[in-house]
Amino acid sequence: MxxxxxxxxxxxxxxxxxxxxxxxxxxxxxxxxxxxxxxxxxxxxxxxxxxxxxxxxxxxxxxxxxxxxxxxxxxxxxxxxxxxxxxxxxxxxxxxxxxxxxxxxxxxxxxxxxxxxxxxxxxxxxxxxxxxxxxxxxxxxxxxxxxxxxxxxxxxxxxxxxxxxxxxxxxxxxxxxxxxxxxxxxxxxxxxxxxxxxxxxxxxxxxxxxxxxxxxxxxxxxxxxxxxxxxxxxxxxxxxxxxxxxxxxxxxxxxxLVSENKDKWIKHVSALKENFIIAINEFGAQINGSDTTPYILNFSIPGVNSEAAIVKLKGVIAISNGSACTSSSYTPSHVLVSMGYDTARIQSAIRVSFGGYTQDIPYDEITNKFRSLL
CATH class of the missing domain: 3.40.640.10 (Type I PLP-dependent aspartate aminotransferase-like (Major domain))
Structure with missing residues (x-):
């Protein structure tokens, strides 16, 4: 699933x-x-x-x-x-x-x-x-x-x-x-x-x-x-x-309900995010942005096109490469452009975002998919 x-x-x-x-x-x-x-x-x-x-x-x-x-x-x-x-x-x-x-x-x-x-x-x-x-x-x-x-x-x-x-x-x-x-x-x-x-x-x-x-x-x-x-x-x-x-x-x-659970969820997603970063460090991943909320991770893997990665990861994880409101336009992210990133880094950018009920992320499958793209 x-x-x-x-x-x-x-x-x-x-x-x-x-x-x-x-x-x-x-x-x-x-x-x-x-x-x-x-x-x-x-x-x-x-x-x-x-x-x-x-x-x-x-x-x-x-x-x-x-x-x-x-x-x-x-x-x-x-x-x-x-x-x-x-x-x-x-x-x-x-x-x-x-x-x-x-x-x-x-x-x-x-x-x-x-x-x-x-x-x-x-x-x-x-x-x-x-x-x-x-x-x-x-x-x-x-x-x-x-x-x-x-x-x-x-x-x-x-x-x-x-x-x-x-x-x-x-x-x-x-x-x-x-x-x-x-x-x-x-x-x-x-x-x-x-x-x-x-x-x-x-x-x-x-x-x-x-x-x-x-x-x-x-x-x-x-x-x-x-x-x-x-x-x-x-x-x-x-x-x-x-x-x-x-x-x-x-x-x-x-x-x-969110207010009642926020401290527990922040601790939970922080751990998920940390483990995800550890998993992608093998590929020299660049983290896009700093001082970020624990709910969102945006990263680029040099040499991996984000569209190709998203297709490759279908059936494993559901992710995106930017705002859902503009994803159909296929234009470079105005956010990453404004941050001064080069074209290659922007084209590699992937957004992963977690929730309070996210469980059992298949890190081995994810890393295998990335290896196949390099």
Whole structure:
């Protein structure tokens, strides 16, 4: 049986979560907006429990949680939702990094086409955002800084503490795409200087199609976001549409379970990652990125093409060579290009990602497959 090692692309739904989602789909299936009967009241209660469960992971208030379809939508609301306010006050400068997910880079590029000015921060060869470049790039008209927490390809943990320090005396809103870290590796996300956090359910053992945007207040003032589409007024008018109560409840429960297990899982995946590195050291493997989350390992083996390796390893392990969202494009990784790697290293790059329930990795089979490619 193929061992699944692509947890950065998506995770399995926890059994307890699946059971809850099923129950709310087949037994307690009311609309959370229906307040005239017990079915609706029950659904509303389930949503509010989930709101508190999601918020608890970063010490947010449950009223700061907006449910979305996933991190991509959350990123779009966080970025495009500031457009109206930015144009009104005449602050149209955005700072982001060259290694962000396309779900951040593309809405920012859209605003750039509409006349916004954008600074794309350099990154070090280790995959970290250059905070000196950030410091030098801040302007009076900077409205938004968008920096991810953990890179989805390399697993590099970004220096959020330093970013928050640099923004301590600045009014720019700070948005963090936490799709790869929320719940599993949340360290630093509790900083109150982070205004907006994007969450993806299917990266933390919840179903696909559900996520959240955390909209922290500054004092008593919420971020000045405007809706990017309309109809219904749900989620404080910011994200209209009937709430997907089963998925929302599933996300909430997943957040609670992940929080309870995170220390155990971090220890488990750290050991898996260490053993995997030992196995590939035989081939002179180059580790891409440093100071990485234990959940992600990105490496290159000189002389081994990643596409050929992935084909060779089919039936043994399920892995990838980059972001699942752009894997069909076969273009060089913009993350590794930004880190200054040469073409050969980029073409050899493979991403392995672990989960809390990953067991029995067939190291001997893996190394035999690599030997056959050299």
């Amino acid at each position: 193929t061992v699944y090692l692509d947890y950065s692309a998506t995770t399995p739904v926890l059994p307890e979560v699946a059971d809850l989602v099923y129950k709310l789909m087949t037994e307690e299936y009311g609309n959370a907006g229906s307040r005239t009967h017990e079915y609706g009241v029950s659904a509303k209660r389930a949503v509010e429990i989930a709101r508190a469960q999601v918020a608890a992971l970063v010490n947010a208030d449950k009223n700061e949680i907006i449910f979305t379809s996933g991190a991509t939508e959350s990123n779009n609301i966080a970025i495009l939702g500031l457009r109206e306010f930015a144009e009104k006050i005449g602050k149209k400068h955005i700072i982001t990094s060259k290694i962000e997910h396309k779900a951040v880079l593309e809405p920012i590029a859209y605003l750039e086409r509409l006349g916004f000015s954008v600074t794309y921060l350099n990154v070090t060869p280790e995959g970290k955002v250059d905070t000196e470049h950030l410091k030098a790039s801040l302007r009076d008209d900077t409205i938004l800084v968008s920096i991810m927490h953990v890179n989805n390809e390399t697993g590099t943990i970004q220096p959020l503490n330093k970013v928050c320090q640099l923004l301590a005396g600045h009014e720019a809103y700070l948005h963090v795409d936490a799709a790869q870290s929320y719940g599993k590796f949340p360290f630093g996300l509790e900083d109150p200087r982070i205004d907006l956090i994007s969450v993806s359910g299917h990266k933390l053992y919840a179903p696909k199609g559900i996520g959240a945007l955390i909209t922290r207040r500054r004092g008593f003032i919420k971020p000045p976001l405007s809706p990017i589409y309309f109809g219904g007024g749900q989620e404080k008018g910011l994200r209209p549409g009937t709430l997907a109560t089963p998925l929302i409840a599933g996300l909430g429960l997943a957040c609670e």
